[in-house]
Amino acid sequence: MKISKKKCVGCANCVPVCPMNAIFIGPDNLAEVDREACVECHTCFRGLSFEHLPGGLVRWARRALKMVRLRFQPDPDLCPTEALEPEKLEWPRIVRSAFSDPMVTHESTGIHGRGTAEAKTNDVTGRVGTGEAGFVVEFGRPGIGVIFRDVEKATRALAVEGVVFEPENPVTSLMTNAGEGSIREDILDEKILSCIVEFKTRMEDVPRILDAVKAVSGTLNTVVSIGVSTRCDEDGSDPLHALLMEQGYDTWRAKVNMGMGRRSNIASGGKGRRV
Numbered sequence: 001m002k003i004s005k006k007k008c009v010g011c012a013n014c015v016p017v018c019p020m021n022a023i024f025i026g027p028d029n030l031a032e033v034d035r036e037a038c039v040e041c042h043t044c045f046r047g048l049s050f051e052h053l054p055g056g057l058v059r060w061a062r063r064a065l066k067m068v069r070l071r072f073q074p075d076p077d078l079c080p081t082e083a084l085e086p087e088k089l090e091w092p093r094i095v096r097s098a099f100s101d102p103m104v105t106h107e108s109t110g111i112h113g114r115g116t117a118e119a120k121t122n123d124v125t126g127r128v129g130t131g132e133a134g135f136v137v138e139f140g141r142p143g144i145g146v147i148f149r150d151v152e153k154a155t156r157a158l159a160v161e162g163v164v165f166e167p168e169n170p171v172t173s174l175m176t177n178a179g180e181g182s183i184r185e186d187i188l189d190e191k192i193l194s195c196i197v198e199f200k201t202r203m204e205d206v207p208r209i210l211d212a213v214k215a216v217s218g219t220l221n222t223v224v225s226i227g228v229s230t231r232c233d234e235d236g237s238d239p240l241h242a243l244l245m246e247q248g249y250d251t252w253r254a255k256v257n258m259g260m261g262r263r264s265n266i267a268s269g270g271k272g273r274r275v
């Protein structure tokens with residue numbers, strides 16, 4: 001995102017709208033975007049309405065009114081001069097937008113935003129089988145974000161533990177070697193709002209993997225959240241809940257899929273498609 005110096009009048013309405021605190025009022029009293037902090041989420045552009053007043057005239061009026069102790073301040077949800085200018089993003093910066101702007105469809109999954117349908121569709125996809133646990137590990141949040149170098153630190157540590165990364169996941173699609181958890185070099189300095197790493201393990205490996213995530217998260221400059229899922233037994237119980245309690249985690253059954261989905265191509269040996 002860029003802010004036109006010609007158009008901006010320094011009203012600061014855009015400053016609180018940015019979830020990354022990337023917009024600030026510079027020494028010239030006009031708004032600027034910190035390009036390293038900006039994750040190209042376009043929240044500022046979508047969150048404000050625009051008027052098309054001439055920047056020079058509004059700046060002059062603001063100065064003149066200030067001299068007589070009056071103030072021209074546009075409504076707080078408004079950029080009076082349409083000074084915010086989204087850029088045409090090139091690789092690798094475009095990765096920021098793919099993981100931070102919920103309106104952008106990720107090329108690798110065809111889904112808006114940073115994740116896949118994750119564990120929510122396991123009854124259809126059958127990704128996580130009996131005796132397995134599916135993990136969704138989220139790196140970053142609005143306000144802090146995450147750089148891919150930190151994500152890679154975690155994926156490398158998890159690869160050492162032998163996890164199998166979900167192939168249809170945006171982060172996996174950016175790996176150069178999923179067995180090692182290595183992510184392409186040219187995006188490692190890109191900052192994003194957040195991303196979700198998905199993988200599965202054997203049930204008995206869950207405590208070891210949780211320990212590994214905990215250990216690596218202490219070395220990262222971001223926040224990490226973990227979700228773990230499994231299949232229920234025929235009577236609706238599951239071994240994961242008790243296992244997590246044993247490890248000292250307070251657990252909640254956050255979501256139970258009732259098997260409303262239907263796999264339509266089991267006979268052909270396919271992975272199933274949604275119907």
Ligand code: SF4
Pocket residue numbers: 003007008009010011012013014015030031078079080081082083084
């Ligand atoms: S809202 Fe528009 S005019 Fe006001 S500081 Fe931001 S970019 Fe400048």
Ligand code: SF4
Pocket residue numbers: 001017018019020021022023033037038039040041042043044045
């Ligand atoms: S695009 Fe997003 S991160 Fe960048 S300045 Fe706008 S709101 Fe902030």
